[in-house]
Amino acid sequence: MPDANFVYDVKDVAVQPYSPSRRRSVEHFWRITLVLLADYRSTWTIQTFFGFVMPLGMIYLFKYIDSGLTQERAVFILGGNLVTSIAYGPVMLLMNRIGWSRQIRSFDYWANLPVSPLTWVLAMSAVSLLLALPGLIAVYVMGCLLLGLSMAGGLALLPLIPLATLSLTGVGAFLGAYAKNYQVANVLANAVVGFVSFLSPIMIPMEHMPAPMQWIARLVPTTYAADGFRSVLAGNFGPGLAYDILILVLLMVVSLVAVHQKLNWRAA
Amino acid sequence: MPAAVYSAKHLTKIYPGNDRKANDDLTFEIHEGEVFGLLGPNGAGKSTLVSQLAGLLKPTSGSIRLYGIDVVAHPEAVADYVALQPQGSSAVGDLYPHEAIYHTGRFRGLTSAEARRQTGALLEELNLAAIGRRAINQLSGGQRKLVTLALAFVGDRPVMIFDEPTNELDPEIRRVVWEKLQALNRRGTTILLVTHNVLEAERVIQRVGIVSQGRLMALGTPGELKARVDQRVRLELLFKTDDETAPAMLARLGEARPLTRRHWTVLCHREGARDSIDQVLGRIGLDRLDDFRILTPSLEDVYLQLGGGAKLA
Numbered sequence: 341m342p343d344a345n346f347v348y349d350v351k352d353v354a355v356q357p358y359s360p361s362r363r364r365s366v367e368h369f370w371r372i373t374l375v376l377l378a379d380y381r382s383t384w385t386i387q388t389f390f391g392f393v394m395p396l397g398m399i400y401l402f403k404y405i406d407s408g409l410t411q412e413r414a415v416f417i418l419g420g421n422l423v424t425s426i427a428y429g430p431v432m433l434l435m436n437r438i439g440w441s442r443q444i445r446s447f448d449y450w451a452n453l454p455v456s457p458l459t460w461v462l463a464m465s466a467v468s469l470l471l472a473l474p475g476l477i478a479v480y481v482m483g484c485l486l487l488g489l490s491m492a493g494g495l496a497l498l499p500l501i502p503l504a505t506l507s508l509t510g511v512g513a514f515l516g517a518y519a520k521n522y523q524v525a526n527v528l529a530n531a532v533v534g535f536v537s538f539l540s541p542i543m544i545p546m547e548h549m550p551a552p553m554q555w556i557a558r559l560v561p562t563t564y565a566a567d568g569f570r571s572v573l574a575g576n577f578g579p580g581l582a583y584d585i586l587i588l589v590l591l592m593v594v595s596l597v598a599v600h601q602k603l604n605w606r607a608a
Numbered sequence: 609m610p611a612a613v614y615s616a617k618h619l620t621k622i623y624p625g626n627d628r629k630a631n632d633d634l635t636f637e638i639h640e641g642e643v644f645g646l647l648g649p650n651g652a653g654k655s656t657l658v659s660q661l662a663g664l665l666k667p668t669s670g671s672i673r674l675y676g677i678d679v680v681a682h683p684e685a686v687a688d689y690v691a692l693q694p695q696g697s698s699a700v701g702d703l704y705p706h707e708a709i710y711h712t713g714r715f716r717g718l719t720s721a722e723a724r725r726q727t728g729a730l731l732e733e734l735n736l737a738a739i740g741r742r743a744i745n746q747l748s749g750g751q752r753k754l755v756t757l758a759l760a761f762v763g764d765r766p767v768m769i770f771d772e773p774t775n776e777l778d779p780e781i782r783r784v785v786w787e788k789l790q791a792l793n794r795r796g797t798t799i800l801l802v803t804h805n806v807l808e809a810e811r812v813i814q815r816v817g818i819v820s821q822g823r824l825m826a827l828g829t830p831g832e833l834k835a836r837v838d839q840r841v842r843l844e845l846l847f848k849t850d851d852e853t854a855p856a857m858l859a860r861l862g863e864a865r866p867l868t869r870r871h872w873t874v875l876c877h878r879e880g881a882r883d884s885i886d887q888v889l890g891r892i893g894l895d896r897l898d899d900f901r902i903l904t905p906s907l908e909d910v911y912l913q914l915g916g917g918a919k920l921a
Contacts, residue, residue: 368715375711379702449699451664453715454687606664606683
């Protein structure tokens with residue numbers, strides 16, 4: 341990718357840019373977020389409900405199956421379902437949004453403005469997070485009540501939530517970049533949800549997974565996000581949590597760099 | 609000659625999985641401060657060309673330069689200079705019109721006060737002020753079209769591209785849009801206009817390119833192109849009632865063709881045009897006619913003969 345400010349260095353450009361607006365990434369992030377949020381004026385309740393109902397159902401299911409629930413097991417279930425709530429909400433939303441935008445060519449509008457695709461993805465991630473927050477809080481509160489966990493350390497989850505969301509939506513955006521239309525994006529989104537639900541240690545402890553799956557699980561952010569949530573829920577703020585946070589930051593950076601390279605909203 | 613804003617050379621586009629060339633070796637310039645009309649029938653390759661000029665589509669081969677910048681290598685630079693009228697309003701469909709125009713202006717670097725001023729002015733000019741808090745995707749087709757025009761107007765980009773700007777608009781607002789385009793051009797804005805509405809566009813276009821089957825069939829001023837087509841004067845007559853004597857009488861004036869049973873067109877040579885007009889007035893008389901027009905070659909004739917005739921017919 342060329343340097344975003346290349347125009348100012350090109351010697352043979354006859355006319356300087358009309359507006360150096362490309363440099364205002366922070367303002368653009370805020371403004372794109374406002375524009376994208378408006379898209380959910382009429383549907384935010386459904387979006388929120390969607391991110392809330394599935395994880396809560398899973399908590400009910402696990403509680404029903406596992407009658408002699410230990411605190412360790414309860415923490416495992418709730419931590420995993422908080423991640424599921426992010427995967428079902430923001431990640432699916434982002435992937436479907438990218439596919440749909442390609443299909444109806446709404447990226448043409450954005451491509452004709454001096455904003456970068458990465459800023460758009462970050463803004464869309466922020467929108468996804470905002471839409472997921474009510475569901476996440478509901479899953480946390482209802483999960484603690486149903487599973488008999490204390491809510492004392494709940495505030496410590498707050499910094500972890502955007503980190504987990506950004507690392508997951510980064511993966512979602514990267515996969516979404518391969519989606520040529522809504523149908524492909526939908527298939528990819530369902531594959532991610534299937535992976536999150538059954539093939540990473542969200543519902544099943546790592547040690548019970550087949551060896552190849554354990555290796556794959558170590559490469560995806562859901563594993564570390566769930567571990568981080570579980571550490572906070574159990575009140576373990578030691579090196580394990582720091583390690584999860586470090587890996588999440590690394591995966592977030594890698595996935596966002598990949599998005600920056602791959603997500604091209606101009607057609608081939 | 610004014611400087612070239614756009615310079616396209618040997619531009620060819622073949623879509624993946626398709627053998628046919630959507631654009632075939634197009635070479636042309638768009639000069640600073642002119643209204644350049646791009647005419648052609650459906651499927652001629654106009655939209656493909658516009659998408660490439662706007663940096664939305666990568667050419668298969670050839671080059672495009674905008675103010676000297678290589679658009680193929682740096683498509684993101686186009687947004688700093690060019691405002692493209694969006695094909696649809698889906699990207700901002702859930703916004704209210706004033707929000708979409710304001711935010712677009714802000715993205716283009718306007719201050720908050722200036723974006724607000726331009727938004728208010730455009731809403732008034734385009735008769736959108738009364739819409740208020742109704743989402744764009746709930747508006748009529750014509751109103752949505754006006755919003756997309758406002759999205760192109762806001763921010764005062766030095767180059768503006770419009771694709772069928774007056775489709776779906778009523779005659780009154782169409783006139784407002786054409787006047788707005790002329791006003792922008794008088795202020796120095798370079799305008800690329802893609803349209804089928806040749807008759808209306810003729811009033812504002814200063815240079816024209818006619819595209820057909822992906823190729824540039826003609827390029828020049830309307831006057832230059834008109835000189836290349838049939839120079840006969842066209843008389844158009846709309847009879848009040850069916851007139852069985854009309855065919856024989858009109859055939860004596862020149863090449864007469866019925867458009868409908870009561871609507872006739874006669875092509876006559878310039879030298880004999882005055883006689884023909886006198887005969888229409890004397891032997892037929894205005895009392896028997898609902899409408900009588902005398903037409904010299906128009907840009908539409910150029911378009912029909914050089915580009916769109918076969919497919920529009």
